[in-house]
Amino acid sequence: MIERVVGEIRDFAEKIGLAEKKILVLFSGGKDSSLVLYLLKKAGLNVSALTFFHRWSWRETLSWAMKFTKSLGVEHYLVDITEGLLREAVGRKGPVCIHCKKVMLWNAKWFALNNGFEVLAKGDNANDKIIGALLDQCEGDIRLCGIPRIGLPILRPLIKYTAEEVERLADEAGIKPYRMYEHARRRQWREGCPLQYIDKEETIKPELMDLAYRVNYEVSKIARRREVRVSVRVPSFEVMAWNQEEEILREVGEVVRRFRGGSYAPAGKA
Incomplete structure (x- = not known):
């Protein structure tokens, strides 16, 4: 072909x-x-x-x-x-x-x-x-x-x-790009950069850009190791995942709790 x-x-x-x-x-x-x-x-x-x-x-x-x-x-x-x-x-x-x-x-x-x-x-x-x-x-x-x-x-x-x-x-x-195992926005492999996970209703700020990178970089370590696709929206900290298992979600949850404890998180966000 x-x-x-x-x-x-x-x-x-x-x-x-x-x-x-x-x-x-x-x-x-x-x-x-x-x-x-x-x-x-x-x-x-x-x-x-x-x-x-x-x-x-x-x-x-x-x-x-x-x-x-x-x-x-x-x-x-x-x-x-x-x-x-x-x-x-x-x-x-x-x-x-x-x-x-x-x-x-x-x-x-x-x-x-x-x-x-x-x-x-x-x-x-x-x-x-x-x-x-x-x-x-x-x-x-x-x-x-x-x-x-x-x-x-x-x-x-x-x-x-x-x-x-x-x-x-x-x-x-034989083209096999490096994967961060992001959730992305489609089922096909559509990765991009972590800034796409800033909640769309939020006003964009450098602090949110930093947070989107930091939390998703940590989550990507779990995703790559487990070979699942996971990303986290910020500042809502909504977890998005394909093929998730309870054990994996618990690991991701630990990362989310760590970041929520000391980062940008407006009142009222779940």
């Missing part, structure tokens, strides 16, 4: 003139963006990776991402967006991801333009399509779509493949 998909990407690139362009992949270190990087490199395209991180990013996943790009022989840029995220998010309502995506997209645009990249690439698959979404309304093949405000075309090599097909492709390629 890999060879067929690589062939399709190579044919598409030649047809629309991508073969000679510099492509910058927005690379999170997750399975989708890792597969995009792998496929574009295997198709012989001129590809580099761009990873954004901040003070609360998982260092383990960042370390894995750096090893992965080194194994591919791909140039890898790391950009710290902590200041931009604080400026955009603090004092506003969540979820944090909305504000973070704005910061990342803006930085990606200017990084690409200032460093001679002509195309941005993302890991969206068919399950990520939303009716009415801007990228899915472009004329022609939705694998390549221009957004005037960005000023660069967006390449999405996986957009016609389902999440299940992407999973099979990644397995065939």
